[in-house]
Amino acid sequence: MPLGEIERLLQNEIGLHSSTVGSDTVRHAVEARMRACDISRVEDYRDVIRHSRTELDQLIDTVVIPETWFFRDHNPFSAFSEWLQESRRGRNTPTPLRILSVPCSTGEEPYTLAMCLADCGIAPSQAHIDAIDISSVNLAIARNAEYGINSFRSHDLSFRERHFDAVGQRYRLRDDIRARVRFTRANILDSEFLAGCEAYHVIFCRNLLIYFDRATQHQAIDNLCKLLVERGLLFLGHSETSLLKDRPFTAMAFPRSFGFVHRQPVDQPEAVPEFKKPRRPAYPPAPASQKQKPTMPFAGVRPETKPHDNTRRDSDPLQTAFRLADEGHLDEAALQCEALMKQDSCQPGPYYLLGLVREATGNSSAAEQLFRKAVYLAPDHYEALTHLSVICERKGDKQSAQRFRDRAQRIQATAPLRHIEQ
Ligand SMILES: C[S@@+](CC[C@H](N)C(=O)[O-])C[C@H]1O[C@@H](n2cnc3c(N)ncnc32)[C@H](O)[C@@H]1O
Structure with missing residues (x-):
């Protein structure tokens, strides 16, 4: 059935699993593109996207779910800001700090990170944010940096006063924040994803993996692990954290931040506690002979000796x-x-x-x-x-x-x- 073939093609290409988004979502996107191309038979459209990269990209732009807003879920950004301040106090902020937001959709997430950096007094030269998405339409909106009220859904909107100018019914992000983010189009599932890039200290990858099947989720996480320095931070969406269950990550102490620190596996306790100079590949961890002596755990990270300590109890x-x-x-x-x-x-x-x-x-x-x-x-x-x-x-x-x-x-x-x- 041609629609099923298109679903499989999308799954191979961008990981989108039709059972998670629903066949209707794919069908609506295909119908919209067929109207745009003036094609009436699904079979004909399937043949077009098999041969035209441009049209396949148009379909991808139509089918992806761009849902995002500034300070989405709030706690991950509070945790990030707290971590920034703690590491500054301890004078162990890596410089320049390298941050990755993937997928960035229409820009709200990486710009939120940029606002956190500015509000914490981190100069533009001390930090660098790369923002990646597969959709060129979303990236164009992100680069334009002008937003309607749907992008402002958090309770506290004081950041809007600080960093935006009202333009009619919309809000334009100020240039000093815009300039902190560099947008690039890429596919997180690409085996060469960001190959050759220096590794990152902080990666935000939220609300994408839920649309993938298990194998594809792990493929994406493998790609991210290769890009994360030792003791780097990885933030996932709240429904995506179970993917790190059998991997060397420890939850940050900040409640509901869904942030994790990349650590040495438990059978190799000599984990390096501070950020190391970015290197690539940073994963899998270095062999024992290259490891440094243990020191205090990194600020903001719950010091755990094993992945889950059953003896700890919260009062609530x-x-x-x-x-x-x-x-x-x-x-x-x-x-x-x-x-x-x-x-x-x-x-x-x-x-x-x-x-x-x-x-x-x-x-x-x-x-x-x-x-x-x-x-x-x-x-x-x-x-x-x-x-x-x-x-x-x-x-x-x-x-x-x-x-x-x-x-x-x-x-x-x-x-x-x-x-x-x-
Ligand atoms: C729901 S948004 C998440 C945005 C943001 N991270 C957040 O949590 O608010 C999902 C984004 O994933 C992008 N996307 C889908 N598949 C992708 C892939 N294989 N590689 C990179 N980006 C992808 C879509 O274009 C869309 O903008």
Whole structure:
């Protein structure tokens, strides 16, 4: 069936798995491109994209999900800023600091990182941000750096006052922040992805891997590991953290940042605690003979001697469950949520977290039910509403997706201002 062939082609090309975005999403994109090309038969369109790289790229631009906004999820950026400040205090900030944002979509994520750097007093010459995406349409929007209200969904919008100028109904990012980011088109699945680049100290790779199947997710993570210095930081999306379960990464101490430090495997305890001069390849770790002596753990990183210490306990059991999930211990987090639900079935938190866990393990329909339950118990549960809108979008149910998005935005508009924790 031609549509199935197009789905497979997209999967091979960009990793997009139709079961995660829904066949409807692919079908709608194909129909849109067929209209644009004045082609009426799917078979004919399939033949065109087999031979035309330009048209395949147009289809990719149409099918990708560009959903993003400034300070999305908030905590990863607070953790990043805190880490910056801690490392500056300890005078061990690598210079120049190299940061990668992939995928960057329309630019909100790398520009958020640039704003964090500026707000922490890091001079442009001391840090460098590379921002990568496969979509040239998204990159053009990113380079233009002018945004509508949809890009400003966080509670605290004080950054907009500091770094943007209003242009009618839109906001233009100031040049000093724009100049900190360099945009490039690339495919994270390419075996030569950023080959020849110096390694990075910090990598943000959020909300892309959820669209891949397991093997492709690991292929992407392998590529990122090659680009990360020892003790470098990797930030993933909240549903993507389980991918690091069997890899040498330790969760940062910052709650719900979904940030991890790349460390030596546990059977090689002489991990180098500070950022080392970027080198390539930085992964797999250097042989024992090249390792340096152990010193104090890096600031901002929970000092763990093994991947998961069962003896540590948070005072709030829901926080414990969040911590377990952050660290990739999804089964344990799920059990904790279920126990909490048994104790008190009227609290939205455990339903929300279990929804995240189910989403992370690819069980989207269970996740949807759990997020719905969280919203039923707490109609102003912003995060659950946002997840529901993404799930509905993926299923091709655009109407419900919009409804949930509108509800989330109304909540944000009426919420009291919260300060970014820096
Ligand atoms: C949902 S956005 C995530 C943006 C941002 N990281 C965030 O979390 O807000 C997903 C982006 O992934 C890009 N993308 C999809 N497949 C890709 C690939 N194989 N390589 C690089 N970028 C890809 C899409 O073009 C889209 O802009």
